[in-house]
Amino acid sequence: xxxxxxxxxxxxxxxxxxxxxxxxxxxxxxxxxxxxxxxxxxxxxxxxxxxxxxxxxxxxxxxxxxxxxxxxxxxxxxxxxxxxxxxxxxxxxxxxxxxxxxxxxxxxxxxxxxxxxxxxxxxxxxxxxxxxxxxxxxxxxxxxxxxxxxxxxxxxxxxxxxxxxxx
Numbered sequence: 046x047x048x049x050x051x052x053x054x055x056x057x058x059x060x061x062x063x064x065x066x067x068x069x070x071x072x073x074x075x076x077x078x079x080x081x082x083x084x085x086x087x088x089x090x091x092x093x094x095x096x097x098x099x100x101x102x103x104x105x106x107x108x109x110x111x112x113x114x115x116x117x118x119x120x121x122x123x124x125x126x127x128x129x130x131x132x133x134x135x136x137x138x139x140x141x142x143x144x145x146x147x148x149x150x151x152x153x154x155x156x157x158x159x160x161x162x163x164x165x166x167x168x169x170x171x172x173x174x175x176x177x178x179x180x181x182x183x184x185x186x187x188x189x190x191x192x193x194x195x196x197x198x199x200x201x202x203x204x205x206x207x208x209x210x211x212x
Contacts, residue, residue, distance in 0.1 A: 050141060052148045055102035055114060060094045062111040063104065063131075067093075070131040077169055078194045085129060101152045105132075105141055112136045115145045117153065123160035125153045125203065130164070130173075146180050150203070159203045168195040 055063060071085040096102070100118030104111050113136060117127040127149055132142050153159040166173040168187065174197065182199035189195045 050105050050107050050112065050136075050144075052103055052105045052145060054152075055097055055104045055116075057094050057097060059102075059104050059111055059114075060090060060097060063097075063102075063114045064088065064090055064093050066111055066114060066133060067129060067131050070133070073134075074167065074170065078167055080191070080194065101149060103145060103148055103152065105145055107136070113141050113145055115149045117149050117162075119153065119158045123158050124200075125150075125159040125162045127162055127164040142176055143180060146176070153203065161200055161202050163198060163200045165196045165198045168197050174199075 067085050067088070071083060075081045075083055075086055096116055096118075100116055102116045103114060105113035113130075113132040115127065115130040117125050119125045127146070130142060130145060130149075132145070150162055153162070162182070163185075164177060164182065166177070177199045181201045183201065184197050185200045186198040187195050188198070
């Protein structure tokens with residue numbers, strides 16, 4: 046490709062690109078679970094802009110194209126809830142998801158409120174589960190949410206001052 050991927054804070058101007066990528070990326074999850082009404086496929090542009098404004102949001106760009114993204118927010122109990130980690134299908138299996146996960150955790154490093162990181166995925170999403178476990182996340186709960194889908198919640202403690210960028 047000749048260009049390198051850069052990771053930076055997402056802006057409201059990135060929202061439309063993120064939403065289109067999110068729609069593309071969650072097709073495989075919807076197919077896996079037989080449910081095309083999952084929230085990432087029905088989220089509106091206005092909802093996404095609000096989500097970006099109230100927490101941390103990152104994009105990975107190849108040139109000017111958004112090829113990956115992740116979002117997170119810290120709740121009142123000190124849990125940094127990470128969600129919607131997406132990587133364009135043609136960019137998968139090159140470590141970009143792991144880089145984004147490291148980067149979103151790092152974006153909470155200066156936030157004293159973040160005591161732990163938490164995320165969730167479907168029980169059949171083996172690639173996601175493998176990535177999260179490789180990054181130190183452990184399952185802490187599972188909850189059936191409908192026929193054929195159990196959400197697995199994974200968590201790890203925030204390491205104070207231990208973030209090192211792996212760009």
